[in-house]
Amino acid sequence: MGDRGRVFTWIASLALIAAVVALTSCAAEAQPEISLGETSAGVGSGASSKPADLPVVHDGDEVVATGFVLAEPGKPSRFCAPAPMSGVDTDRCRFNVPITGVDGKDLPDPVTLRGTWRAGTFEVIRQEPAPPASTPPDPAVPCPAPGGGWLTNNDADTKDLHRYVVDEHPEDFRQPWIAWPNGFPSGNVPTEDVARQARVMVVEVVHGELADVRKALESRYTGNLCVVAAGAGLSIADQAHVRDATEKAIEPFLNDPAFGIYATSAADKLTVDLVVLTPELVSGFSSLPMALVEFDPWVRPA
Known part of the structure; x- marks a missing residue:
């Protein structure tokens, strides 16, 4: 099944893995000491060599984010990211940035803040209601x-x-x-009604x-079946290669709170x-x- 394309993909994957292994071997040696409060002064070619479309925040940029505000007596107010919490971690504001321009009261409900990023601090200019939670539409058949x-x-x-797709031929397919x-059954739909709804593999x-x-x-x-070309998406096997390589490379950064990473997920890329x-x-991530x-x-250019 598509031997020529398959060989090309595997050659590309092997070359990629070799490059990533070389990068990973040096990633854990010496990470720069970076704090979220550092400014952009002194950054040179290391940052400019990165892709131009990265959502980088420079000192003095206008920024926006949605989260909640925690104000504690005798401490600067903090703007808290909506990061997931583990079962043992009860600090819902572990990932945060210091803010100025708020009245010093807790804002426990999500709020959108706009302002300026200045020396690692979010200087608030305007407060807006958080956008309503939205659920992406179900993908069409x-x-x-x-x-x-x-x-x-x-x-x-x-x-x-x-078994055929995932176990025996992962190089030829994406995950089914x-x-x-007719749309995913929502609300209080009886189980027997859900069972009668058509669904397609x-x-x-x-x-x-x-x-x-x-x-x-x-x-x-023997059920409903839709077989289509995958387009530019990676196969199950190639996704596994990407996941293994990038997850190993990201490990040193996960253990350093200065990088502020609170979640990762991998498919065609590592998010x-x-x-x-x-x-x-960006410069610190250069070994990735x-x-x-x-x-x-979470905090992005406005």
Whole structure:
């Protein structure tokens, strides 16, 4: 199934892993001492060599973020990131930045603040209501319905399909997912009604002829099936390579609170959730395979 494309992908992956291993070996040697309060003065070619589209905050930039404010007697007010908490960590303001321009009272509910980033402090200019929480729409089924419509019998066994796609041919597929033609059942829907809702197993093909793949999958799965080309997405195997390489490379930074990382997730890239991305931190992250990392800072340029 697509041997030429598969060989090319594996050659590229092996080259990538070799490069990342070399980078990772030096990542733990000596990390620069960086605090979130440092300014951008003195940053040179290290930061400018990075991709220009990084959401970097420079000293004096206008910034925006949504979180809550914690004011404690005798201490500067802190603006707290909506970072997830572990079961043993009860400090909901562990990830924060100092702020000025607020009245010194707690704002326990989410609020959006706009202001200026100045020497590591968020100087508040304006306070706004937090945007309402939103749920992204369910992805549409990327295949047309068959002539008789989608089946409502959802009892088809997925084990053989999963084994074929994920275990036996991970280099040829992305992770299968379920689409709901009529929308995901929400609210207090009885279990038996959910069972009657049509759902479709979507299989994205990285390498292989779609007709051949569909024939192979239909012999292993009798439910609603949508087989489509994956486009630019990485295969399950290549995602595993990216995950292994980047997760090893990011470990030294997770253990250093100066970098302000509070969550990571990996798929086609490693997404790094952190407090703020300053030029100093970009320079500190230079040992990472930057082409495979996506930064999602909480405090962002306005």
